[in-house]
Amino acid sequence: MKIVLLLAILAGFGGTLAGAHFLPVTHARLPSLTSVVANGGRAEKFLIRLPADRLSVTDGQAGGIRSVGARGVMALPAQFASESLRVEHFKVRDAEGSVIGVAARHWGTTTEGLTTTWSILIPSRGALLLSAAGEARGAVDRALQSAGHRAGSEWSGELAVTLTPTDGSSRVTSGGGEFDDLAGSYTETWTLTGVIDSGELRGTIELNTVTNRL
């Protein structure tokens, strides 16, 4: 009887410690939808559907139509209200439309002029960083106006606005995980299909990345 008790204590003790050590913390993972590009490297597209994937956006003068009527408006401190500064948080999807991560987009004035930076976290894979010269203030608002949208009114159609420079100066760098040792470039295109009466945007943001191993 004593032997049974001792063995059971040892098993309970060891099993619990083994569980604490070996029990994995994992995130559900979907297959990475990458493709090989003709001149080498790997291409991967990330999608953000508006308004469903928008978690939040800052207000302030730079918010423009992207913060009008949006859910989760973040109130900037008064000191930043008139700055060229906009912060947006999104869910991120793969090319097939499945949610795979979350992302933050920061746009604002720096010593280099306006810049855009993205931090994309795919929990099962790691983090990816995108940076580029920023679009002009109110770029999306002006593109919509030129497509016939009037402030306060509904609009529908199809309008593609590319927010990255065309000179290939955009950069993709690794933020950690399986993206380590990857670098490349990206394009960011907003394909807008509507503005509803509350002012909320409808459309898709496409982030097309091309990366190579360093």
Next chain:
Amino acid sequence: MRHLFVALFGLLLGAAAAGVLLYYNPVTDTSAAVPGRADRLLRYSLPDQVLEFSLGEVAELLGQSAGDDPLWEDTINRTAVLGLVLNDDVDQPAAIASRLMAASADTDLLLHGVVVSDYWLVTIPGEGSLFVRAESNVWPFLKRTLVPVWYFDRPWQGPAEYRPTVGPGPDNTARVLGLSGVFGDQDGSAVERYNVTALDPVNRSAAVVGELYLHLPGLQVAAQD
């Protein structure tokens, strides 16, 4: 039958002993060293300076509501998104930070503690943006403050300081990567320190003041030039 009861009792006894060992295991108490003088110090206060907090459905620790639009998808239900205003050393708003957090695969209750991958994107208007990649051990906070007070109704012992950064840089530091403006291509390190200043399980509220110590050697050189 008697042997079965004895075995079951023994298993429970062994598991309980292991639980006590895990709870008091000093190996998992890892935290960053007391940070020295920073090249840049950014401060935050919770909940006052929170712009947004989205939480994965299975990432709740404090019994918070995951909100109307939680991160419910299987792929992101152990993540959190926190928008913060960061103050400078004279307590004026100086930056906006987006913290994307996820439970880390390095979590190991025997050797490392409960580790959270914490990715900061920080923008200082007029200067630039930088990225901080931190691994934070939240186990000391959980076992000393949250679990006893929040879940076991023990009296709160008062303000407590934590320095959760445990990597991925050397000496328990986070890695900093400059992305744009004055921080472009600057590498460095960072350490986070925070104080839990209030904790009220009845009202489900907590107050925290925190600091992010940024060490950017390249920035010092540029300033001297």
